[in-house]
Amino acid sequence: MHKLLRHGLVLPALALLLGVLVLPAQARVIPDLYEVVEAVPSRGTTDRAAASSRGLERVFVRVTGDAAIGSNPQLRPVLQQAQRYVQGFRYSSEDNQLYLHLSFDPQAVSDQVHKLHLPMWPNNRPGTLVWMAVDTLQGGRAALREEDAPELFAAMDAMAIERGLPVDFPVMDLNDQRNMPLGNLWAQDERAAERAGVRYNPDATLMGRVLQASGQRWQANWLLIHGGRSYAFDASGNSLEEVALRGIDEAANLLAQRYAVRPESDSGPRSAVIVELSGVDSFADYTEASAYLQGLAQVSSADLLSVKADRMRVALTTSAHMQNLRDALALNRKLQAEAEGESIDLTGYRAPLGSAENPLRYRWH
Template sequence: MAAIMLAMPSSARVLPDLYEVSEAVPSRGATDRADAAVRGLGRVFIRVTGDQKITSDVKLAPVLAQAQKYVQSYRYDSDNNQLYLNLTFDPKAVNELVHQLQLPLWPNNRPGTLVWMAVDTLEHGRDTLGQDDYPELFGLLDGLAMERGLPLDFPVMDLNDQRNMPLGSLWAQDESAAQQAGVRYRPDATLMGRLLQTSAQRWQANWLLIHGGRSYAFDAEGSSLEEVALRGVNEAANRLAERYAVRAGDSGVASAVLVEIAGIRSFADYSAATRYLQGLAQVSSADVLAVNGDRLTLSLTTSIQLETLRDVLSLNRNLQLAAEDGLVDLTGYRAPLGSAQNPLRYSWH
């Protein structure tokens, strides 16, 4: 999977290769293959759960000890005299383990995240961080995106980007500028970072993650530009995983939320919309209640909060939130959002 896709929309993507890893091995021997399977399965659990520290969970130790049991296929490759073992783990088996061990599950429909970065060095001062000037750093970020299962995109920084996101706005982490500059990329989330060299061997960074109408600020410190950049992306992945992960044993009470989708003009539209909603890990059931003309009404059973459900639904670019018109007031008060009188309204594109 290529995490860096220039000048392409950074909308949510279904990631099919969360269960595939490549491990460097010294030989084709059975012992080296078993050791690689343990390491590889640990990486898969980090991707699938969204928990960066999951491999230290004592509940996972017996599973990792039997990692080869969950290998679906493997093959060897070599590059620059280094032998690699490519492993594919059984997605169904891994997901069942996540459920049995009551670990969080981060569904594979994940928010495309657009990353803007500015740097201030002792030697050259302040500038926008671009791929042409820092190819090794962006290569590391690409690798980290694959490890965490977070689709990252970077602006091309052409004249349009430079006009819409001037250096001053980027350094100030101007959210309105980020919104305007991101129109061409259509990101689900935006990550803005300013990375400052404070001494010959020390760096600090301030990060701002913008997603779902909310902002999350966090800092990072380290001994290199690469370290504080990687820490920023790691923390962004942590925050997004916390937002979307489904946790076994959550105390939330399951409730029905009504969703009305306009623009269903064919059986293909109907199939695509219902298949998407019924396949959401955050939704235990999606029942069709009515089809009237081009309008489809469904009842979604979920235990997650309504705002989280709206974030999940927004990850599908075919679902566009409809304007809040025609809402029904009951005895002077607006009916609860997602109720029969006031369903979540979307249009299908």
């Protein structure tokens, strides 16, 4: 059933033969954050109410990026009335198990997120390419391939869906093996990851090396590479699957921390940030660029200041920190950062980044 829910593009057979760009892992708008499937014992109203509560909690985890959001006492009354947020439901059966498919109202959930001052992780999220190597007591060291461990990869896929994180796995054909040799993967070589990722063009790369320490003891070292930064973390558990799922889970935590929009009380006062876009060559470009900026969850308003030739200046009202805003602007690659202008006057004063004298500069694609 998880395979039916999997995010991502279908991998063309021709691409496998030619070794061209396949399964791109770029930033994606996740369409089904508000849809869940719950196993239920019956079609009764009591079982449906309980499943709705569990399902709505899963939706809040995806939307806020907080895996522990269900323990928030503010959310408890909302979960108890979960059926009020259900937009539609249906039942299905598989292997003698009954499932309830639930679809929740995105606007109603969003309203509660704002009302309760919870973080909001926008649905435009970094596509993440996952590489894994394992060292077992019997088999030794090897790169993990989806075709050799389908149940493990399905479980990782399911965890990614639970967290609302779009993930893909390399096909591990000869091209991948040449660009990402086992030794480089085990060493978590960032240069090799960049080289091997060219055909997939991911926003983020997650590299894991897993060691079987004993019959039921596994240890993993993980490295998340994204936006010019690297985040290392460890995991341990009683099975390969356990430490693999923890890798996906923690990667989602780290990316949510980077991109989630925090309540104003946490983010500080709103301020205006000046952004200058070049490459705006037509009215269609202007309309699309304006809609893109206005649609950012980190931005409450985008006001046009000026248009000159192919350049437009916009004042973005935001409560996000500057680095968080710049991360958001770059995420879906509509904007390419340009070099900062000369912003030092004769007195040696440097104008603040994002000011009228020193705007954030991007080229529109």
